[in-house]
């Protein structure tokens with residue numbers, strides 16, 4: 001199928017808009033074309049609220065961590081006033097990173113280049129080269145660290161990198177996710193134990209799609225995931241979720257499910273009986289189980305390169321257990337394998353896409369159909 005001249009003409013996507021039974025998948029250029037990708041950045045990544053990390057990772061004043069989202073270096077810090085803030089990790093003197101540490105704890109933020117120093121609230125306190133300036137004069141320079149909109153819901157830190165004037169509120173963006181999934185699963189008491197980041201040669205959508213269908217499970221995860229029937233969650237806001245009811249954790253190998261940690265204390269409702277697999281759109285996949293939480297966050301670098309941030313978290317009380325190191329290894333082994341399998345298949349799929357014509361969505365792929373239509377809604381402003 002040849003790429004048309006005007007790839008933003010909605011008529012090219014009319015078949016994806018049909019009911020799932022008759023719909024066709026998205027054409028290949030939406031997974032490879034840089035102009036399409038740039039439109040996605042403007043229409044769905046910039047306007048979105050993005051997960052940055054866990055509030056428990058910055059539990060005390062002075063605790064900080066850094067990350068890169070949409071190629072912007074960010075610094076998340078808890079201030080002396082207890083508030084979590086996000087800053088552009090870029091010194092207001094001549095733009096160096098304020099810090100290149102992944103995480104740490106400090107009393108102030110000092111740029112290593114010329115030692116300009118900022119308070120935990122981002123206020124410029126000390127500026128070598130401007131020694132004669134009083135505190136008021138320094139304030140008058142307007143060179144405090146640039147703050148980025150940031151909010152914490154149920155222990156999850158979110159940031160916004162688009163135009164604040166047109167940004168949806170964080171609560172509007174998340175809709176009923178915090179109340180129906182995050183709070184019942186006690187996400188606020190989760191502590192990150194492993195985090196890593198790497199880049200895949202595939203379009204970000206391929207990985208979001210594979211997260212939300214169960215058809216591939218018996219082919220790609222033959223030895224690592226057992227049967228996981230799911231139902232669709234009622235979602236308002238920019239998230240899509242499925243729910244798997246089972247008394248057993250989904251985070252251990254089939255047959256090993258009984259050898260894990262006890263359930264998190266305080267789980268309520270459906271969270272006490274099963275696992276939610278959710279995409280907080282566009283690319284934050286968060287799995288909240290009865291004993292563990294993990295995420296696979298997809299942030300694109302380009303149409304065909306995707307930055308993947310993976311994290312595993314357990315309740316603080318689980319970390320205190322004497323058998324934590326021994327038992328957690330079983331979780332890591334299984335989760336690492338599943339992620340490697342999905343990493344592999346998304347890069348593999350990307351290699352074949354250029355030669356493809358649109359396919360179809362089978363019943364187990366109904367969430368992929370919904371997801372692809374959400375993407376069309378944003379990119380084409382069709383709704």
Ligand code: FES
Nearest residue numbers: 091093094111114
């Ligand atoms: S660039 Fe940071 S102090 Fe000069």
Ligand SMILES: [Fe+2]
Nearest residue numbers: 210211221342
């Ligand atoms: Fe998978």
